[in-house]
Amino acid sequence: MRIAILETGKPPADLQPRFGDYPIMFRDLLGPEFDVVSFDVEAGELPESPEAFPAYLVTGSPAGVYEDHPWIEPLKAFLRAAKGKARIVGICFGHQIMAEAFGGRVEKSERGWGVGLQTLEVRAKRAFMNGEMSVSVPASHQDQIVVPPPGAEVLAGSDFSPYGVLHYTDQPALSMQFHPEFAPAYAKALIDTRRDRLPRPDEASASLDRPNDRAAVGLWICRFLLEGEIA
Numbered sequence: 740m741r742i743a744i745l746e747t748g749k750p751p752a753d754l755q756p757r758f759g760d761y762p763i764m765f766r767d768l769l770g771p772e773f774d775v776v777s778f779d780v781e782a783g784e785l786p787e788s789p790e791a792f793p794a795y796l797v798t799g800s801p802a803g804v805y806e807d808h809p810w811i812e813p814l815k816a817f818l819r820a821a822k823g824k825a826r827i828v829g830i831c832f833g834h835q836i837m838a839e840a841f842g843g844r845v846e847k848s849e850r851g852w853g854v855g856l857q858t859l860e861v862r863a864k865r866a867f868m869n870g871e872m873s874v875s876v877p878a879s880h881q882d883q884i885v886v887p888p889p890g891a892e893v894l895a896g897s898d899f900s901p902y903g904v905l906h907y908t909d910q911p912a913l914s915m916q917f918h919p920e921f922a923p924a925y926a927k928a929l930i931d932t933r934r935d936r937l938p939r940p941d942e943a944s945a946s947l948d949r950p951n952d953r954a955a956v957g958l959w960i961c962r963f964l965l966e967g968e969i970a
Contacts, residue, residue, distance in 0.1 A: 743792040744777040748800030761798040764920040768957045789821035797833025815840040829914035843888035855943030859895035859903040867962035874952040877926040878917040919956040923947040
């Protein structure tokens with residue numbers, strides 16, 4: 740299946756030689772069934788039309804969806820234009836900008852940083868899922884959805900991240916706050932670059948030594964994209 744990665748940010752420059760960029764991480768997560776093409780959205784690149792690809796995946800970014808970057812509004816407009824015409828998956832910033840594009844609201848959370856291994860309770864089940872009761876996946880974010888968009892149902896959440904995974908019932912779209920593409924080693928290295936900004940960085944880093952559900956959530960995404968589940 741062909742899929743376009745809408746790249747809205749990059750790993751810190753000193754980590755890229757070891758871990759690659761986000762499209763590489765998603766290629767590894769999704770596997771060989773997907774023919775991945777990437778677009779540098781920060782540099783103004785977008786596909787020529789929403790119909791150009793059957794599916795889009797919006798990556799994470801250090802930017803906030805409410806910030807005044809020249810590429811933010813064009814990306815929102817593109818996502819709205821793609822509604823119902825392509826399958827859409829959003830990760831972290833992608834999760835947030837999808838919510839904003841489709842009528843929700845995102846803010847810098849008063850709860851502070853969510854970093855390390857984040858556990859979400861599964862609150863609704865769909866055919867592309869595996870029957871899990873909860874999932875634990877690396878996370879790194881300050882911003883959160885505070886008002887979900889119309890047509891979005893919560894598949895998984897927690898007290899800290901109530902809208903952790905959203906499934907859109909009015910279009911084929913799925914988004915999540917955590918980062919299934921982050922290997923624990925990369926998530927730890929990212930924590931090390933942000934130690935002066937993070938509460939309890941050692942605790943967050945140690946949490947990443949516990950078993951995680953990256954592969955299971957990656958399978959959700961693969962099944963969703965390949966099967967187009969919307970119900």
